[in-house]
Amino acid sequence: MTLPRSSLLTWLLALVFALLPEQAAAHPMPTTTMQLDLHTSSVTAELALPLNELQLATRWNLLGNSAALEQYGPQLRAYLLKHLAAATPSGQAWTVSVGTPTLTQAEQTMTGPYQEFVVPVRLTPPAGASTRTFTLKYDAIVHQVVTHSILVSIRQDWEQGLHGEHPVQVGVIRTDTRTGTVPPLEVNQAGGSAWQGFVGIFRLGMTHIAEGTDHLLFLLTLLLPAPLLAVMNRRPHWGPFGGTRRSLLNIVKITTAFTVGHSLTLLLGTLRVVNVPDQPIEALIAVSILVSAVHALRPIFPGREMVVAGGFGLIHGLAFSYTLAELNLSPWQTALSLLGFNLGIEAMQLLVIAVTMPWLILLAQTRLYPPVRVVGASLAVLASLGWLGDRVGLANPLGTLADSLGTVGPWALLGLAALAALGFAFQKLRNTEAPSA
Numbered sequence: 001m002t003l004p005r006s007s008l009l010t011w012l013l014a015l016v017f018a019l020l021p022e023q024a025a026a027h028p029m030p031t032t033t034m035q036l037d038l039h040t041s042s043v044t045a046e047l048a049l050p051l052n053e054l055q056l057a058t059r060w061n062l063l064g065n066s067a068a069l070e071q072y073g074p075q076l077r078a079y080l081l082k083h084l085a086a087a088t089p090s091g092q093a094w095t096v097s098v099g100t101p102t103l104t105q106a107e108q109t110m111t112g113p114y115q116e117f118v119v120p121v122r123l124t125p126p127a128g129a130s131t132r133t134f135t136l137k138y139d140a141i142v143h144q145v146v147t148h149s150i151l152v153s154i155r156q157d158w159e160q161g162l163h164g165e166h167p168v169q170v171g172v173i174r175t176d177t178r179t180g181t182v183p184p185l186e187v188n189q190a191g192g193s194a195w196q197g198f199v200g201i202f203r204l205g206m207t208h209i210a211e212g213t214d215h216l217l218f219l220l221t222l223l224l225p226a227p228l229l230a231v232m233n234r235r236p237h238w239g240p241f242g243g244t245r246r247s248l249l250n251i252v253k254i255t256t257a258f259t260v261g262h263s264l265t266l267l268l269g270t271l272r273v274v275n276v277p278d279q280p281i282e283a284l285i286a287v288s289i290l291v292s293a294v295h296a297l298r299p300i301f302p303g304r305e306m307v308v309a310g311g312f313g314l315i316h317g318l319a320f321s322y323t324l325a326e327l328n329l330s331p332w333q334t335a336l337s338l339l340g341f342n343l344g345i346e347a348m349q350l351l352v353i354a355v356t357m358p359w360l361i362l363l364a365q366t367r368l369y370p371p372v373r374v375v376g377a378s379l380a381v382l383a384s385l386g387w388l389g390d391r392v393g394l395a396n397p398l399g400t401l402a403d404s405l406g407t408v409g410p411w412a413l414l415g416l417a418a419l420a421a422l423g424f425a426f427q428k429l430r431n432t433e434a435p436s437a
Helices: 005-019 021-026 051-058 068-083 194-210 213-223 244-270 278-297 305-325 331-363 369-391 397-403 405-433
Strands: 032-038 043-050 084-087 095-098 102-108 112-124 133-138 149-157 162-174 185-188 228-231 237-241
Touching: 032 162, 043 051, 043 102, 051 112, 068 084, 068 095, 068 102, 068 112, 084 095, 149 185, 162 185, 162 194, 194 213, 194 305, 194 331, 213 244, 213 278, 213 305, 213 331, 213 369, 213 397, 213 405, 237 369, 244 305, 244 331, 278 305, 278 369, 305 331, 331 405, 369 397, 369 405, 397 405
Parallel strands: 032 149
Antiparallel strands: 032 043, 043 112, 084 133, 095 112, 102 112, 133 185, 149 162, 228 237
């Protein structure tokens, strides 16, 4: 790909700016980004092209043009097909298809806000060729704007344990100003394995629970009344501590039922046997928290916690399945991922129970537990109502506050531990002093 004569002026201007580093550094320009997702039979990519740089390269009227997408969308697809190619290491050409662009607002460090076209692309190798090692040829914008660069990163690669959370940069495409050419980029992701893929998906399962504030809150709300006995009279209420053995048995039953429920729908949802839109599922998750929080305030289904946890587990499992379904994995990767993802979820659930339940059992033996339970359950009610509003299209401040609950979780746990230790110690002291009084 050689530098056309028409770009000579642009190249000379770039050289002048290069000789004036202070001025050039004062006006950094946004780069194009290309994020690659490696699959077994194809590579999909998301291209983000800043409008100001694209306008310089194409002379299209893009900046300040509210109809830029409609006016230049088809031309942009043709332009990218002309400037994007891929080939096997032996030189066999891949098939390139360009999807429909969208116009979005973006911001990069030092550049400030700007607009960009985001374009999905699919690269398909010849039959039998690997999708993990190939040559990428791309010179959109840089064939005219020699100061521009394209950051290429791997966003998803199952065999390397990458699932979009932390893309790994694999290279930068820019014009070689000595030769006026744009060198191709060699992409080589050899070295991944099924074990790395399994470990990566296990971590994804743990992260999904750790960062899923609503899933965590549902689990914690179920645990809140577990140490107590339900008193079912004219005014049902939660009574005294039911004993450590009974509390632990309750937890085992509830978490097992929840696990069975979400494992079943995780399997069915990932395999596309059950396909439910995510919006009603997300709304039902908020309802599950609301029902559990009301039960923590006053027993509304005592003795049937297992059934309720299993039923709501079915809903949460469908939400989990969207994460795996979006990865577009092969059948054997899907099978291994189902196991790894579920084990990751269980590991994080057990960790949450292990660091929370001892303090709840200690507190349940003190007079501090009723107010702690009521405050905790009431916060869960408010959070669930906020999420429910958001998920049925009623944006509200409660939903925004609920989203931030995850950041205060560790501090809340420390507070719970301190309260439990102090309350239990005070209770023991009081019980010790009582006989002599």
